[in-house]
Amino acid sequence: MSTQPISRRARPAKAPLSRDAIVRTGLDVLDRDGLDALTMRRVAKELDTGPASLYVYVANRDDLMAAMLDEALGQVRLTWEGTWQEQLQALTTAAVEAMSRHEGLAAVALGTIPTGDNALLVLDRMLALLKQGGLDDTTAAWAVDLLWLHTAAAATEQSTYNTKGADEETTVTAADRRYAALPADRYPMITSLRQALFSPGDRDTWSLNVLINGILHTPAR
Amino acid sequence: MSTQPISRRARPAKAPLSRDAIVRTGLDVLDRDGLDALTMRRVAKELDTGPASLYVYVANRDDLMAAMLDEALGQVRLTWEGTWQEQLQALTTAAVEAMSRHEGLAAVALGTIPTGDNALLVLDRMLALLKQGGLDDTTAAWAVDLLWLHTAAAATEQSTYNTKGADEETTVTAADRRYAALPADRYPMITSLRQALFSPGDRDTWSLNVLINGILHTPAR
DNA sequence: GGTAGGCAACGAACGGCGTTCGTGTCAAAC
DNA sequence: GTTTGACACGAACGCCGTTCGTTGCCTACC
Structure with a gap:
């Protein structure tokens, strides 16, 4: 042998x-x-x-x-142009995009305190921008927590639309039909607001504006 | 035989x-x-x-x-006491709690347009409260989207702390040590704000207030 | 009362999976 | 030339989700 x-x-x-x-x-x-x-x-x-x-x-x-x-997350490019709000928008958007481009990766970020080198770079930049916006330390810290959570969640959502077999349109129209068939007495608001629920528009940008505005109007403690 | x-x-x-x-x-x-x-x-x-x-x-x-x-989600109790903001707080908190009590279930809600009977009941109540707050249809619709995303994300995060072997304290102090060992030149903000990053306080309530305040200050389109 | 049909129940199997263990192999260190 | 230690990897373990084909029971009709 x-x-x-x-x-x-x-x-x-x-x-x-x-x-x-x-x-x-x-x-x-x-x-x-x-x-x-x-x-x-x-x-x-x-x-x-x-x-x-x-x-x-x-x-x-x-x-x-x-x-x-x-x-x-290493693909996220840091920039220094525009107001701090615009930069925060761009940074968050870039992070969402980087994560959602790869199916299932964003879910890893949820419920994990970030410790990766590139994740920390993004976090550090977020903190810098929030401080630039005049927030005190505690508010900035809590805000970066919230922003990171939102980023990971938005990316997770995006990610499932990007991949999971069916495209976004199919998923949405399926849900639309489901909502249309709902009994109006049990679900009055969904029934009457159904059109608004599925109305188009840039919800991602709006969401980020909500977060930024909310952070500015809500001091920690 | x-x-x-x-x-x-x-x-x-x-x-x-x-x-x-x-x-x-x-x-x-x-x-x-x-x-x-x-x-x-x-x-x-x-x-x-x-x-x-x-x-x-x-x-x-x-x-x-x-x-x-x-x-x-059937465990979420709907109530009608207090201002609409207080009710929204209570509702969201209850939903987070219901989902995070069972490991991994909250993750199912992320990236899925809710269609379950009980999920829709929660959504319907959210919409009612937002309309009670005087929002127009579109803003209310987008807001419920955002609130649901946040609820699912917060529950997912909670859930991993509740279960995943190690308790929250262990996880947090591990991250604290990691942050403490970071090079200050590469991560200046994290290094200097480290204390604030791990400061205690009710971040969940604060986050919800951020969302509510932000929604009130950010009309859709 | 007998029988035909339909469907819940299930035993067995398929084709995977993550991870571990023990054994090679080979280059650097002595 | 020998030792050592880290990397590589074949094989296996104990699982997994899901499907297929059969069984047996319950019901509805003759």
Whole structure:
């Protein structure tokens, strides 16, 4: 039973494994084939190895996804143009976009105190802008909490529309039909305001304005 | 080879299967042993049957969880005391509590236009309160969107603290240490505002006030 | 009373999954 | 030349969600 050593030159230049390579491959798989396809086995196969090999660089699937999230947040570009409100708008919008571009990643950010390098960069910038707006320390701190929560939630919502098989329009019209068939005596407001509920308009921008205005009018404590 | 009919009296009073029984059992399992234990097999075993039997009443696991969410939202009590702002506060708080009491259920609400009977009841009440506050139809509609998103997000966050093994205190102090070790040149604001970031206080109530104040100061379009 | 039809119940299986364990392998350190 | 230690990985464990085909019971009709 000869153990013929297979020449490694047969498949040359195989890139060495590394945390970064794994994380980037994970994002590739996620973007190409969706959240269900993001399995340890699939990522390993993409790197031409077995799933066990990944665990040297990654604690588990959750750890991988957290790393992927921070990698995605690295795409957020910080700018210094416009009023602090405009900059805060732009920053938050960019963060939502960066997260929602990859299905399921935003959900990782929810209920986690951010600790990734890039997430903290975004947080730091948010704090700077809020201080620039004249808020006291405590209010700024609570505000960044709220803004981050909203960002993650908005991205999660966006994300499901972007991917989950059906597009936004299908989902919305399905809900519209459901609301139209509701008994008016049990759901009077939904019935009478149904048109407004599904009216078009830039709700994301409006939401952010609500948060900013609210923060300015609501001192902590 | 005798097919001896096993007397069903040996295990009597086996409750017949039903969607409701499955949903309630699901909540039981979830509350008792957490999200990881909430499997079709486990719920089936709890009902003394096999997993295949569940699929008569439930399309799949997601469908089950959606039903469980709405069942949980049935616990929200609607009240008619106090100003509309106070009522909105109470309603939202109750919804957050109802959802966050069951690990992972709040996440189901995120990125889903609510269609469950009980969810719609909460939405309808929210709309009524907002109209009572004098908002026009469009602003009220957008506001209920935002409030629902915030409610689901807050519940998701709460939920992970309530369960996920470690309690809130552990998680927070871990983050505090991480922030304390951050390089001040790269993260100047986080470093200098660290104390405020982890300061105690009722952030949930404050957040809701931010939303309400913001909504009042930000007409839609 | 007998029988046909329909449907809830379910046993078994399929094709996955995350993660662990033990064994190779190879390059650097001594 | 030998030792050492980290990386790589094949194989396996114990799960998972879901489907298929059969069974057995209950009902409605003759």
